[in-house]
Amino acid sequence: MTSTTLAMQGNRQPVAELPSTRGDVQRLRALLERGLPLTSRPWQTLAEQCGMSEAEVLALVEHWQADGLIKRLGLVVKHRPLGIRANAMVVWDVPDDQVAALGRRLAAESAVTLCYRRPRRLPEWPYNLFCMIHGTRRPRVLSELDAIVARQGLEQVPHRVLFSTRAYRQHGARYLGE
Amino acid sequence: MSAPMAKHDIADLDVLDRRIINRLQDGLPVVEAPFAAVADELAIDEQVLLERLKALKENGVLSRFGPMYHAxxxxxxxxxxxxxxxxxxxxEIVERVNTFxxxxxxxxxxxxxxxxxxxxTETPERIAEVIAAIExxxxxxxxxMxxxxxxxVRLHLPV
Structure with a gap:
């Protein structure tokens, strides 16, 4: 963690200022990335695997969560076994001065699972606001989208729906090696 | 249904599986015995919760249980x-791209x-290098982009 990120967080004191280059700290991150062990004391299990104490591991994880390094601790569901087959990327061409406001409104829609501003790539790609809508079937997703367009008054905003027709690779991003 | 689950099968989830998934999408408390805490909330045994989670992982419904890092x-x-x-x-091209x-x-x-x-990528600079290599x-x-x-958004997919 850098002092810059601390400064951005205000005056909160670091609870576990361990250098991120320390071998056992790196090992803990790598192990965590593969997932939390499904044991009664998962932090203890991890602690044993990287030569720390359970308290140390808990303090580090709390610290990383407070600092924003870990966005969320939870489970990742795979869509296809749950019958969620329709995966629509809906892209919008919004005037630059309106994109933040519309992004916030779309993100508040319960059907929207991700919402980002991204750069246009003209002339090939004029869209600058991206959101994802998932559902069991295409007609369901399209009717959700129709409802959003009507509720938010977006009839005049150019947009396109890009359904995925095949997932060629679907593994979680790996940011750290072992 | 025999394991491993065939690619197009839809998992057979019961009410308890659904309650567990919906609860855990909201996150896990950072305490010494987090599964016991969640089992308590769901009014089930910790062992039942852990067994269900192992089964959901084995049949491919859960890909992972752990932190989402901020890259x-x-x-x-x-x-x-x-x-x-x-x-x-x-x-042909998708195969080449996926070798990266x-x-x-x-x-x-x-x-x-x-x-x-x-x-x-491990560093921000590496993005441009990988893109150049793919091109x-x-x-x-x-x-x-x-x-x-x-x-x-509230990351929650009701099942």
Missing amino acids: ERLGGGLTLAAMAIPEARFD PEVAHNYRREHRLNMWFVLA ADTGYPVYN PKQEEFH
């Missing part, structure tokens, strides 16, 4: 990229830009 805070690079690949060459370990997801989508993938290897341009602003 940029870790010092890594993350972006969404797209390519326009002629139909006749799509399968930095490609985390790769979807075919209905548009002239028909290949969409996420790149995750050199395939002969097609890569459109890089990194996130400029994230609008926060």
Whole structure:
């Protein structure tokens, strides 16, 4: 963690200022990335695997969560076994001065699972606001989208729906090696 | 249904599986015995919760249980990229693109830009290098569309 990120967080004191280059700290991150062990004391299990104490591991994880390094601790569901087959990327061409406001409104829609501003790539790609809508079937997703367009008054905003027709690779991003 | 589950089978989830998934999508408390705490909330045994989670993992419903890292805070690079690949060459090119370990997801989508993938790299500088390498290897341009602003949603998929 850098002092810059601390400064951005205000005056909160670091609870576990361990250098991120320390071998056992790196090992803990790598192990965590593969997932939390499904044991009664998962932090203890991890602690044993990287030569720390359970308290140390808990303090580090709390610290990383407070600092924003870990966005969320939870489970990742795979869509296809749950019958969620329709995966629509809906892209919008919004005037630059309106994109933040519309992004916030779309993100508040319960059907929207991700919402980002991204750069246009003209002339090939004029869209600058991206959101994802998932559902069991295409007609369901399209009717959700129709409802959003009507509720938010977006009839005049150019947009396109890009359904995925095949997932060629679907593994979680790996940011750290072992 | 025999394991491993066939690609197009839909998992057979009962009410308890659904309660567990819906509860845990909201996160796990950072305490010494987190599964016991969640089992308590759900009014079930900790052992039952752990067994259900193991089964959900084995039959492919859960891909992972753990932290979602903030890639940029870790010092890594993350972006969404797209390519326009002629139909006749799509399968060949997607294989080439997927040989790059930095490609985390790769979807075919209905548009002239028909290949969409996420790149995750150990450093931000590495994104440009990987994109240049993919362009050199395939002969097609890569459109890089990194996130400029994230609008926060409640990440929850009711099952």
